[in-house]
Amino acid sequence: MSNVALEKAKVRPAGFTGKIGKFIKKYGWGYAFVLPSLLTFSIFTVIPVFWSFIISFQNFKLNGNSTWVGLDNYFTAFTTQSGVFVEALKNTLTYTVFTVTANIFIGLTLAGLMQPLGKYAQTFFRAAYYLPAVTSAVIIAMVWRWMFNTQWGFLNFLLSLLGFGPVKWLADPDIALNSVTLSTILTVPATAVVLFSAAMGSIPKDYYEAADLEGAGPLRKWWSITLPLIKSTTLYLVVLYTISSFEVFERIYIMVPSGVGNSTQVIVTQIYQNGFQQFKYGVAAAQAFILFLIIASVAVVQFRFLKSDVEY
Amino acid sequence: MATSVVKLASNSNPRPRLRPGKIVMWVALIVTAFIALWPMYWLLVTALTPTENSIKTPPDLIPIHASLSNFERLFARAKDYPQWAINSLTITLTITFFHIFFDTLAGYAFAKKKFPGRTLLFGLILSTLMIPVHVTLVPQYIVTRNLGMINSLWAVILPGTADVFGIFLMRQYIQTLPTELEEASRIDGCSEPGVFWRIILPLSKPALGALAIFTFVRFWNAFLWPLIVLQKSNNYTLPVGVASLQGEFSTDYGIIFAGASLAALPMIAFFLIFQRYFLEGVRMGALKG
Numbered sequence: 241m242s243n244v245a246l247e248k249a250k251v252r253p254a255g256f257t258g259k260i261g262k263f264i265k266k267y268g269w270g271y272a273f274v275l276p277s278l279l280t281f282s283i284f285t286v287i288p289v290f291w292s293f294i295i296s297f298q299n300f301k302l303n304g305n306s307t308w309v310g311l312d313n314y315f316t317a318f319t320t321q322s323g324v325f326v327e328a329l330k331n332t333l334t335y336t337v338f339t340v341t342a343n344i345f346i347g348l349t350l351a352g353l354m355q356p357l358g359k360y361a362q363t364f365f366r367a368a369y370y371l372p373a374v375t376s377a378v379i380i381a382m383v384w385r386w387m388f389n390t391q392w393g394f395l396n397f398l399l400s401l402l403g404f405g406p407v408k409w410l411a412d413p414d415i416a417l418n419s420v421t422l423s424t425i426l427t428v429p430a431t432a433v434v435l436f437s438a439a440m441g442s443i444p445k446d447y448y449e450a451a452d453l454e455g456a457g458p459l460r461k462w463w464s465i466t467l468p469l470i471k472s473t474t475l476y477l478v479v480l481y482t483i484s485s486f487e488v489f490e491r492i493y494i495m496v497p498s499g500v501g502n503s504t505q506v507i508v509t510q511i512y513q514n515g516f517q518q519f520k521y522g523v524a525a526a527q528a529f530i531l532f533l534i535i536a537s538v539a540v541v542q543f544r545f546l547k548s549d550v551e552y
Numbered sequence: 553m554a555t556s557v558v559k560l561a562s563n564s565n566p567r568p569r570l571r572p573g574k575i576v577m578w579v580a581l582i583v584t585a586f587i588a589l590w591p592m593y594w595l596l597v598t599a600l601t602p603t604e605n606s607i608k609t610p611p612d613l614i615p616i617h618a619s620l621s622n623f624e625r626l627f628a629r630a631k632d633y634p635q636w637a638i639n640s641l642t643i644t645l646t647i648t649f650f651h652i653f654f655d656t657l658a659g660y661a662f663a664k665k666k667f668p669g670r671t672l673l674f675g676l677i678l679s680t681l682m683i684p685v686h687v688t689l690v691p692q693y694i695v696t697r698n699l700g701m702i703n704s705l706w707a708v709i710l711p712g713t714a715d716v717f718g719i720f721l722m723r724q725y726i727q728t729l730p731t732e733l734e735e736a737s738r739i740d741g742c743s744e745p746g747v748f749w750r751i752i753l754p755l756s757k758p759a760l761g762a763l764a765i766f767t768f769v770r771f772w773n774a775f776l777w778p779l780i781v782l783q784k785s786n787n788y789t790l791p792v793g794v795a796s797l798q799g800e801f802s803t804d805y806g807i808i809f810a811g812a813s814l815a816a817l818p819m820i821a822f823f824l825i826f827q828r829y830f831l832e833g834v835r836m837g838a839l840k841g
Binding site: 266269270276289291295365366367379382391400426430438490525528 | 577580581584585587588589591592594595598606607608609610611653654655657658660661662665666667668670673677680682683684685686687688689690691692693694695697710711713714715716719744745748769772773775776780790791794795798799805808809812815816819820822823824827830831834835
């Protein structure tokens, strides 16, 4: 085969000569194939990231009269609108801790419950859990807002059946954020279910049989076989859900459009308000980098803790 | 913990019988499926029920007053609604087309071609996955504005063409393809673009299906960026438009959810038809969020 290939290579008209020519001939197509992606990628991601970093140190004006302000935007980020960003950070963190924990727990439980089922039953449940995940977050949030309605909402109707008075789910600043969190948790974490059940399904049955021979109980098997072997999936999901929770926007924007005081402000609603409603571009950029910093450090810590070398 | 008990108990039992553990398991699964699907059902019920029947206690749990009157009012009063659907479709189809082509091309190069800097470039691309999109919002907005593209569909399409996930997905898939076919076609005198077009692209169909579906869903549902750059009603995409119904018709839930359900229906149908690819795609890691 290689002989023929060599012949072909020789016969091919030599358009390029010299070292550069050889290089292009050998690698040119590789570069050509990644070029379109690299271009769009540089223009729409890489360059904006650096530019955004620069803007975060400027009092940026669209008319070109931008001035350098050093770290001012990073300070203003915390002090503007009487410090609502601090509140937003706290809210985001609370939301993230609860939703990530619940998502992992629910995902693990449901995937575990589905494991002994037949193929069709598994497919059915996976599809049922997944359906809301393909629906726009905007629409899901709109339905939840309607179900949370104090007067006509479905949830207060359910409570009234049980004899409880109406709850001001989204209107009460003390519980509005919890209501949003609740709505996220009750939207079953479809990705976790699908990935966990795939991971569990790929654990070799012999491991459990060997454990049976050793006389290990079900709990022991769960703890010593299942959990360690799905660790990398767990890590992936924890990081995934942490990032998406830190970036929560649609739910808040739709369910509490005007915000209930500061109690439902989160990082991204702040970025949106500062950048695109008050046109403080520098402050918005600074807040975006703070978000970036938080996400990056949390992800690094999570990788450290959950990193697994187990292969099977 | 209950999970494992149920699971292992049933494994060690060759003839499955209905035991308390099994019943609890089924009930738990069915109840959660019910909770997961309830908002979808409620969306449909509210859309079909004339508003005056939605705002009463107890609400209609099944749509006994079902009619299409909400939809009629929607089209009479939200005149731009069909335009939103056209905008959404245009944007989503264009971006999906770009992704299929560019991602497969790059994925192929990263998987099979050898060139200096390949690992570095790929690593660089992957590392940006960590960067929240919000970091690029401000500069992208400024560029969009300076180019005079605010309120143009291109403002949504162009930034949407860069895609890390797709490149990663296609690279992973193309790596698993046998190299012999490519080599054979090269020996037969096939040019490099020809190899890509005739060999790689057709062989990548299963992964392309997943990529296309996920790209489509992701951009059909995209919200924040379109919300920022599309500021006139007739330029809205469906999610932005539907969200605006909430402000416009405040308590007229019938009209709001008629709009919302119509926007959700294509995705639901799409999912039910291509369900297998979706779940396969999730497993391949194509889903973000």
